[in-house]
Amino acid sequence: MTNEHSIPPLRELPAGRLDARTQHLVAEITRTTEPDRGVAFSRFIGSRRRVAVIALALGLLVIGTAVAETTDWLTGSPAPESVVSDFGTYAPQLGFNPEPGRAVEVAVDGDTILYATTNKQGSYCLITSAPWKRPSTMPDGGTCIPPAQASAPLIAGLVGAKSTPDGQQTYVIAGRTTDPDARTIRFSDPSGATVTRPIGSSGFFIATILTDEGACANGDWKPTFSVLGADRQQRSSHTITLGSAPSGVPGLSCSFAAPHA
Amino acid sequence: MEPSDASLWARSRAGDTEAFALLFERHATAIYNYCFRRLGDWTTAEDMLSVVFLEAWRRREKELPDDKVLPWLYGIATNVIRNQRRSERRFAAALRRMPSPPPEATFTDGVDERLGDEKQIGRALDLLSQLPRHERDIFALCAWMELSYEDAALALGVPVGTVRSRLSRARRRLRELESATGHEECTATTVQEAPEP
Numbered sequence: 001m002t003n004e005h006s007i008p009p010l011r012e013l014p015a016g017r018l019d020a021r022t023q024h025l026v027a028e029i030t031r032t033t034e035p036d037r038g039v040a041f042s043r044f045i046g047s048r049r050r051v052a053v054i055a056l057a058l059g060l061l062v063i064g065t066a067v068a069e070t071t072d073w074l075t076g077s078p079a080p081e082s083v084v085s086d087f088g089t090y091a092p093q094l095g096f097n098p099e100p101g102r103a104v105e106v107a108v109d110g111d112t113i114l115y116a117t118t119n120k121q122g123s124y125c126l127i128t129s130a131p132w133k134r135p136s137t138m139p140d141g142g143t144c145i146p147p148a149q150a151s152a153p154l155i156a157g158l159v160g161a162k163s164t165p166d167g168q169q170t171y172v173i174a175g176r177t178t179d180p181d182a183r184t185i186r187f188s189d190p191s192g193a194t195v196t197r198p199i200g201s202s203g204f205f206i207a208t209i210l211t212d213e214g215a216c217a218n219g220d221w222k223p224t225f226s227v228l229g230a231d232r233q234q235r236s237s238h239t240i241t242l243g244s245a246p247s248g249v250p251g252l253s254c255s256f257a258a259p260h261a
Numbered sequence: 262m263e264p265s266d267a268s269l270w271a272r273s274r275a276g277d278t279e280a281f282a283l284l285f286e287r288h289a290t291a292i293y294n295y296c297f298r299r300l301g302d303w304t305t306a307e308d309m310l311s312v313v314f315l316e317a318w319r320r321r322e323k324e325l326p327d328d329k330v331l332p333w334l335y336g337i338a339t340n341v342i343r344n345q346r347r348s349e350r351r352f353a354a355a356l357r358r359m360p361s362p363p364p365e366a367t368f369t370d371g372v373d374e375r376l377g378d379e380k381q382i383g384r385a386l387d388l389l390s391q392l393p394r395h396e397r398d399i400f401a402l403c404a405w406m407e408l409s410y411e412d413a414a415l416a417l418g419v420p421v422g423t424v425r426s427r428l429s430r431a432r433r434r435l436r437e438l439e440s441a442t443g444h445e446e447c448t449a450t451t452v453q454e455a456p457e458p
Binding site: 006007008010011012013017018020021022024025026027028029030091093133138139140 | 278279281282285286289290291293294297298303307310311314315318355357358359360371374375377378381382384385405
């Protein structure tokens with residue numbers, strides 16, 4: 001029973017799992033410390049500083065009104081409470097502060113729904129509700145888009161995935177165009193078939209793609225997205241890598257990224 | 262310069278979640294592998310990794326000697342593994358909130374190697390299971406994870422002398438078991454000496 005021969009070597013967590021576990025841990029410990037903060041705050045509010053707090057709140061209200069004027073671009077039907085709550089679990093240590101109260105439904109594809117909300121960093125955050133992962137049962141805090149990416153003419157990326165025992169893969173692709181006259185998005189799935197979806201509110205789109213083969217079965221999945229106007233004419237096109245095969249070699253391995261330019 | 266474990270733990274004790282996340286990233290591989298070597302299953306080991314750190318956060322009022330965070334985490338891991346079902350129940354809601362890995366992950370990360378690991382450690386665990394619990398813990402920490410006697414003592418909350426005697430007994434029993442069962446030499450007999458404290 002030696003170290004050298006009888007036990008396996010040390011291994012790292014599978015790719016991406018350390019990040020996922022870190023995010024999960026931070027979200028959980030933040031959640032557990034929130035009640036402490038609540039107690040501390042209630043004690044504070046009962047103190048003689050109450051007047052100062054009220055003044056501060058009024059000040060924030062004024063600032064908030066000003067900020068709201070700059071975030072009016074995000075429209076849609078109000079998100080359900082489960083989504084608002086889900087955005088509320090986002091770990092600010094990851095660099096973003098979503099504003100859950102502004103969450104709206106922005107795009108739908110069948111029973112898969114995309115929600116968005118603004119954040120204090122000036123961009124936005126996304127939550128996907130899919131049949132296998134609803135915010136009410138599996139909240140994850142969502143994904144936030146860095147401001148530099150959010151200002152790009154078009155971003156797209158993977159926001160969900162599921163495999164079935166018979167080998168079928170479902171990929172959920174979401175993104176946004178800043179073109180106010182865009183009405184439709186068109187791109188190719190991993191097999192080369194054309195995918196066409198309507199643009200939802202505020203330029204967002206979502207597409208659920210079912211395939212019998214992996215996303216990188218034919219090498220990198222790097223489609224060209226065509227943004228179409230109301231007249232169905234192409235207004236712009238953008239090539240974005242959705243899935244990367246290791247060293248460009250086709251196969252089952254494929255790495256993905258959140259929506260990006 | 263990287264902050265020391267001691268400073269990260271001090272910040273964690275004050276409620277700094279970012280510092281605790283850094284500790285997690287620093288020691289995740291060690292605890293993950295320890296959980297695997299005690300449980301024999303990589304997937305369960307990943308969940309137990311989270312449980313160990315959630316439990317550590319729950320106990321963050323604990324004062325630790327300088328740079329003894331990792332041995333202390335090994336101690337928590339040992340308790341978590343010993344009471345696996347109770348630990349899973351305590352943190353069931355938190356574990357449910359852990360997003361599942363994307364389907365692609367199952368294809369990408371050396372599945373064959375990990376299956377081989379599980380078979381290999383399964384054989385070692387079969388043998389180890391024939392030792393009394395306290396000797397199993399000591400042996401796993403000192404021989405498999407290469408903790409010093411002092412660190413193993415801190416992890417398990419026992420005197421250093423107890424670590425020495427239990428480890429010695431564990432090695433002797435394993436040699437006897439191996440010779441009785443006809444195990445090959447490489448599977449059981451030569452145990453690396455743990456470094457002296």
